[in-house]
Amino acid sequence: MPKLKTNRGAAKRFSRTASGKFKRSQGYLNHILTKKSTKRKRQLREGLLVDPADQAAVRKMLPYA
Secondary structure: OOOOOOOHHHHHHEEEOOOOOEEEOOOOOOOOOOOOOHHHHHHHOOOEEOOHHHHHHHHHHOOOO
16 A cells, blocks of 8 residues: 555644544734724633534545654
């Protein structure tokens, strides 16, 4: 079998946890920040886990993660 290629865009966005799930960061924190409250921006800094419905797709993109 040939080696599988890693999706480089996904590699920059997701990282695997010790339990095998994937971490991701939240969006909406890049521009037009003046109208967003400090509380909202602070909470957007928190990372989240990828939804179970999307785990299989991310696993395919990151075969060696």
